[in-house]
Amino acid sequence: MSVFERYPPLQPIEFRLLRDFVYDRCGLHFDNSSMYLFDRRLGERLAALELDSFAEYYKHLRFSSDAAREFDEAIEVLTTSETYFFRQEYQLRSFEKELLPALAEKNASTKNLVLWSAGCSTGEEAYTIAMMVHRSGLFDDWDVRIIGSDITKSRIAAARRGVYRAGGSFRTIEPTVRDKYFAPHPEGFQVAEFLRQYCQFGHLNLMDRANLAIVGPVDVVFCRNVLIYFDENSRRRVIDNLYRRLVSGGILLLGHSESLLNVSTAFELLHLKEDLVYMKPMRTEARQTL
Ligand SMILES: C[S@@+](CC[C@H](N)C(=O)[O-])C[C@H]1O[C@@H](n2cnc3c(N)ncnc32)[C@H](O)[C@@H]1O
Incomplete structure (x- = not known):
């Protein structure tokens, strides 16, 4: 797939696999309404890695030699870094x-x-x-x-x-x-x-x-x-x-x-x-x- 083509949309089964993996690894909880967020944000990662589907991305995240680095990328796009000096x-x-x-x-x-x-x-x-x-x-x-x-x-x-x-x-x-x-x-x-x-x-x-x-x-x-x-x-x-x-x-x-x-x-x-x-x-x- 060229980087200019849109990757195939995230399927419910792929969403559940990715969401459960994130939850098991770091406790972050995403309910079903987060499917769009996963599609959009992890879609950026799919495009960057030139992968053809979210199923491939899931495999990459779990089993590739670069899995730890990619997990970091995934958490970064899925979570908010919002913070500032003297907050609260x-x-x-x-x-x-x-x-x-x-x-x-x-x-x-x-x-x-x-x-x-x-x-x-x-x-x-x-x-x-x-x-x-x-x-x-x-x-x-x-x-x-x-x-x-x-x-x-x-x-x-x-x-x-x-x-x-x-x-x-x-x-x-x-x-x-x-x-x-x-x-x-x-x-x-x-x-x-x-x-x-x-x-x-x-x-x-x-x-x-x-x-x-x-x-x-x-x-x-x-x-x-x-x-x-x-x-x-x-x-x-x-x-x-x-x-x-x-x-x-x-x-x-x-x-x-x-x-x-x-x-x-x-x-x-x-x-x-x-x-x-x-x-x-x-x-x-x-x-x-x-
Ligand atoms: C919204 S920021 C809060 C920053 C700061 N504590 C504040 O109140 O301004 C939440 C941070 O928690 C981190 N985080 C989420 N899950 C985590 C985990 N399982 N272990 C360590 N940090 C985690 C995220 O990466 C993110 O940077």
């Missing part, structure tokens, strides 16, 4: 004004702090956390590690590069904050070196418990605007995986439309001035099986 500011204010001082006290003896942006997309959330940690002035001589992880390698590559075009990602940031933490770059602005040093980015699937162990014990997890794309089963698995990574008393922050209702009863609710967050209870540490 009311929650970040609570984090900055209440949680960071509490963590400075809690970890004062070790001077060690690990914060994780799980599902970080192109890195804006991790760098936002870094800016708040830096400007709090509470952790200057500490060992601070901010981890950003995502299932798509291309988004992780963008996060590591730390270059963002003016506009988009900067939509809610104060110009004075931007000028303090970014340097002008031919393509926009680049995160300042001293801030990048806090941050490490890695390719991780939140459904993959064994691989997540690489993250080590974590004080706070931000998993915001990720679970909305999962069904209840996958949410349970991801939340359980995050729970296991949290230290006793560790905190979980979700997106504003996300909650643990029907997902987990393992966390306690912590009422902050402007937000509700989840805390791994202190007493369960002894029972934790890591």
Whole structure:
């Protein structure tokens, strides 16, 4: 088939195979109304690979020597990377004004702090956390590690590069904050070196418990605007995986439309001035099986 010809439309059976494969691998749930999305978005991949049908594309995705790279491409076109600096500011204010001082006290003896942006997309959330940690002035001589992880390698590559075009990602940031933490770059602005040093980015699937162990014990997890794309089963698995990574008393922050209702009863609710967050209870540490 030439690249100028339209590939044959996605058949219901092909849609189910592709959708179930994506679900099994990374927990993303697509209902029947997503068939058009699959046809359009994965159709681009079919054309790029010069394949003749979605059945061939499915085989390529499962069995070709390039399967892992193509899976990344598929997830990239099927999911949204939408993110920006200081997203959900009311929650970040609570984090900055209440949680960071509490963590400075809690970890004062070790001077060690690990914060994780799980599902970080192109890195804006991790760098936002870094800016708040830096400007709090509470952790200057500490060992601070901010981890950003995502299932798509291309988004992780963008996060590591730390270059963002003016506009988009900067939509809610104060110009004075931007000028303090970014340097002008031919393509926009680049995160300042001293801030990048806090941050490490890695390719991780939140459904993959064994691989997540690489993250080590974590004080706070931000998993915001990720679970909305999962069904209840996958949410349970991801939340359980995050729970296991949290230290006793560790905190979980979700997106504003996300909650643990029907997902987990393992966390306690912590009422902050402007937000509700989840805390791994202190007493369960002894029972934790890591
Ligand atoms: C909408 S973005 C949210 C970015 C950021 N957390 C925020 O709130 O601005 C959702 C991200 O979750 C990632 N994602 C989806 N499923 C995932 C999985 N199973 N493991 C890791 N990341 C995943 C997607 O690749 C996407 O970059």
